[in-house]
Amino acid sequence: MSYASSLYLTGAEVGLSLFGLVLLLVSAWSGPRSGRLLTVVTVAALVAAAVFSAHLFGRASGGDAVVRAFGDLYRADAFGSFAKVLIYLATAAVLVVTPRFFAQVGGYRGEYPVLMLFNAVGMGMMVSASDLMTLYIGLEMSSLSSYILASFLRQDDRSAEAGLKYFVLGALASGIILYGVSLVYGFTGTTNYEGIRAAFDTNFSTGALFGVVFVLAGLAFKVSAVPFHMWTPDVYEGAPTPVTAFFASAPKVAAMGMLLRMAMDPFAGEVDSWRQIVIFAALASIVVGALGAISQQNLKRLLAYSSINNVGFILIGLAAATPAGVAGALTYLTIYVAMVVGSFTALLMLRDPTGNNLETFADISGLSTRRPALAWSLLAVMFSLAGIPPLFGFWGKFVVFQAAVQADLVALAAIGIAASVIGAFYYLKFIKVMFFDEPMREVEASSPMGHWAVLAICVAIISPLGYLLTIPLGEWTAQAAASFVAAM
Amino acid sequence: MIQIIAFYLFAALVIASAVMVIMARNPVHSVLWLILAFFNASGLMVLVGAEFIAMLLLIVYVGAVAVLFLFVVMMLDIDFAELRAGFIANFPLGIAIALILAAELIFGIGAYQAGQLDLGVADGRASPMLEASNTANIGALLYSDYVFLFEAAGIILLVAMVGAIVLTHRKHPGGRRGHQDIGKQNRRNPDEATVMRQPEVGKGVEL
Numbered sequence: 001m002s003y004a005s006s007l008y009l010t011g012a013e014v015g016l017s018l019f020g021l022v023l024l025l026v027s028a029w030s031g032p033r034s035g036r037l038l039t040v041v042t043v044a045a046l047v048a049a050a051v052f053s054a055h056l057f058g059r060a061s062g063g064d065a066v067v068r069a070f071g072d073l074y075r076a077d078a079f080g081s082f083a084k085v086l087i088y089l090a091t092a093a094v095l096v097v098t099p100r101f102f103a104q105v106g107g108y109r110g111e112y113p114v115l116m117l118f119n120a121v122g123m124g125m126m127v128s129a130s131d132l133m134t135l136y137i138g139l140e141m142s143s144l145s146s147y148i149l150a151s152f153l154r155q156d157d158r159s160a161e162a163g164l165k166y167f168v169l170g171a172l173a174s175g176i177i178l179y180g181v182s183l184v185y186g187f188t189g190t191t192n193y194e195g196i197r198a199a200f201d202t203n204f205s206t207g208a209l210f211g212v213v214f215v216l217a218g219l220a221f222k223v224s225a226v227p228f229h230m231w232t233p234d235v236y237e238g239a240p241t242p243v244t245a246f247f248a249s250a251p252k253v254a255a256m257g258m259l260l261r262m263a264m265d266p267f268a269g270e271v272d273s274w275r276q277i278v279i280f281a282a283l284a285s286i287v288v289g290a291l292g293a294i295s296q297q298n299l300k301r302l303l304a305y306s307s308i309n310n311v312g313f314i315l316i317g318l319a320a321a322t323p324a325g326v327a328g329a330l331t332y333l334t335i336y337v338a339m340v341v342g343s344f345t346a347l348l349m350l351r352d353p354t355g356n357n358l359e360t361f362a363d364i365s366g367l368s369t370r371r372p373a374l375a376w377s378l379l380a381v382m383f384s385l386a387g388i389p390p391l392f393g394f395w396g397k398f399v400v401f402q403a404a405v406q407a408d409l410v411a412l413a414a415i416g417i418a419a420s421v422i423g424a425f426y427y428l429k430f431i432k433v434m435f436f437d438e439p440m441r442e443v444e445a446s447s448p449m450g451h452w453a454v455l456a457i458c459v460a461i462i463s464p465l466g467y468l469l470t471i472p473l474g475e476w477t478a479q480a481a482a483s484f485v486a487a488m
Numbered sequence: 489m490i491q492i493i494a495f496y497l498f499a500a501l502v503i504a505s506a507v508m509v510i511m512a513r514n515p516v517h518s519v520l521w522l523i524l525a526f527f528n529a530s531g532l533m534v535l536v537g538a539e540f541i542a543m544l545l546l547i548v549y550v551g552a553v554a555v556l557f558l559f560v561v562m563m564l565d566i567d568f569a570e571l572r573a574g575f576i577a578n579f580p581l582g583i584a585i586a587l588i589l590a591a592e593l594i595f596g597i598g599a600y601q602a603g604q605l606d607l608g609v610a611d612g613r614a615s616p617m618l619e620a621s622n623t624a625n626i627g628a629l630l631y632s633d634y635v636f637l638f639e640a641a642g643i644i645l646l647v648a649m650v651g652a653i654v655l656t657h658r659k660h661p662g663g664r665r666g667h668q669d670i671g672k673q674n675r676r677n678p679d680e681a682t683v684m685r686q687p688e689v690g691k692g693v694e695l
Contacts, residue, residue: 010636017643024650070636111654118647125640137640144644148651163655189608203606 006069009056009076012049012084013124019045020117027110035108036099042113043092046120050088053124057081061479072192073131077483080128082330082476083257087123090249090337091116093457096450097345098242104355105240107153116246119145123254127261132181132191135258139177139222142251143170149246150239162238169231173221180214183207184266196266204270212267216274219262222255225315226284229308233292236304241357244300245344248307249337256314256333260326263318264484271321278319279412285312286416290423299347299359302426303340306385309423310336316416317400320407326481328403331473332396335384335462339393342381342458349374349447349455358443364430366439374447375434377459384462386427387420392466399474491535498531515561523554540622 007014023042027034059065061078068075095116102108118141125138147170151163185191187208188199200208221228236244267274289309296302314336317329350358358364368375384393397420404413461469505528508521526549533542599605617625630638687693
């Protein structure tokens with residue numbers, strides 16, 4: 001191992017950290033007015049980091065390239081780099097639509113984009129970790145900045161409550177993960193993924209099983225899978241809307257990537273031990289997410305349940321425990337990010353003429369007459385989330401179910417498909433309210449270009465045009481999933 | 489021999505001062521007893537050859553945590569008598585939990601002694617340099633092999649600090665309330681600071 005190559009492989013994290021430190025100084029000296037400028041610079045840095053990660057992805061998927069950095073604490077392999085491209089782009093997209101929200105409610109400061117940057121660094125470490133310590137440190141870096149972002153509107157009671165709730169429950173989940181990590185370390189004598197795998201192959205004791213279950217339970221909290229989902233609706237509703245958009249997109253990718261890597265690398269020999277847990281969490285998430293959303297009037301709460309529901313589908317890919325399953329889960333994640341960013345961007349564009357944000361069903365009734373373009377975009381996003389065929393959301397569900405069927409989990413796939421029909425109900429309710437109800441409120445007539453650009457990109461990805469992506473996306477995710485096979 | 493004497497001395501003092509922590513009536517005394525317990529615990533650490541942990545105990549626990557406790561105890565108006573009121577009522581529950589924990593420890597250690605537990609063998613990644621001290625070993629690992637994690641942990645602390653400031657710092661546009669304005673105080677003179685009134689008998693003063 002040479003430091004030069006290690007620094008090169010961790011370039012995205014190192015670069016973003018240094019950049020974040022500089023921006024922190026700038027924001028400290030220039031005061032709250034610099035927020036907007038710093039946001040633009042941060043978006044540029046995140047896009048640059050995504051480009052660099054894409055470069056590392058190309059390098060790692062080429063074959064024998066060195067991917068281990070710092071003595072295998074960190075792997076810049078195809079899987080991690082793919083997830084990081086998604087994470088950085090999602091964070092950048094969310095940042096683009098952020099400042100306008102805070103311009104209305106006030107309280108925007110330069111620290112916001114800086115915390116987003118450090119959050120992105122932590123998420124990058126999470127998906128690239130190949131050591132339990134790296135995993136935990138990345139997780140904490142991302143979680144801590146998330147708690148702060150959730151309560152960023154400190155004058156708002158709901159935001160403060162969301163931050164506190166997230167902090168207490170998140171700290172509990174971190175503690176559970178740490179407890180599991182200590183058990184795994186105790187029974188294997190190493191924190192390195194490869195070492196854990198080798199040790200488990202020779203001897204997998206009951207104590208080690210406890211460790212694995214604890215780690216998986218803590219990670220299930222972070223992806224908000226049922227039965228660890230209770231915090232999600234409250235935190236999503238209370239946090240400022242751009243922060244909610246962020247929570248639903250990039251950290252989901254990071255936590256899911258971390259979970260996929262944990263399950264398929266160090267715990268890959270113990271599939272039979274964890275598969276039932278994952279199957280239960282997947283089915284429960286799909287059902288609870290679908291049923292819980294039905295009675296919601298608040299759109300942010302509804303989208304929170306929708307994200308619980310989607311996590312269930314992604315977990316089906318993990319339950320398959322095959323490279324095809326991992327590739328399917330990554331495909332689903334990619335499409336999911338586009339759908340989530342699109343839906344929240346549309347939500348942020350819904351404002352009454354004085355600029356207050358609208359976030360309930362009553363507010364969007366008859367939207368198609370006031371803002372036809374916005375209504376049609378939301379229609380595309382909702383149909384895609386429901387998995388209705390001409391839209392790209394269908395493809396994500398298709399590859400995941402295909403992987404499950406190939407892994408002889410026909411019953412799981414069948415129940416999942418049946419439950420996704422329940423989910424279609426509230427996505428269709430969106431459409432019904434927007435297109436067939438009488439308009440009840442005045443809405444703001446126009447939105448800025450940045451919002452339209454983000455929404456247009458997301459809608460383009462999930463529209464039938466997205467099917468042009470199926471072949472490259474299939475190749476990329478297969479290469480990403482192959483990095484575990486190579487590690488096997 | 490001297491080691492055994494030192495061990496029993498430190499151990500007895502740790503237990504005695506720990507008992508005093510919960511027995512002392514005055515909370516400030518409790519914290520002081522706690523500090524004594526930390527000192528003796530670090531003495532025990534030196535005896536087993538873990539001088540780095542001994543230093544950490546002193547610097548982190550005595551230097552930071554215990555002082556923080558002292559500040560909290562002295563600054564906040566906590567009614568400790570009230571906190572302690574439920575002590576007798578909860579005593580049986582506390583004893584039960586203590587017994588369960590003790591039983592678990594005995595089971596665990598017993599199973600380990602009987603060879604029923606297969607603990608992992610250290611992978612040797614962090615094997616020490618034999619001739620160097622503990623502290624030198626930890627430093628050599630922390631700043632070379634694990635420098636990536638060390639720096640990342642530093643950033644976590646920075647994020648926590650930024651968060652504390654972002655969530656609590658307030659700009660006071662018109663100067664802080666209750667803030668001393670020395671210039672204003674010096675400009676005062678008796679004519680505008682005091683008033684003479686001659687109230688009628690049986691009536692109050694109208695100010």
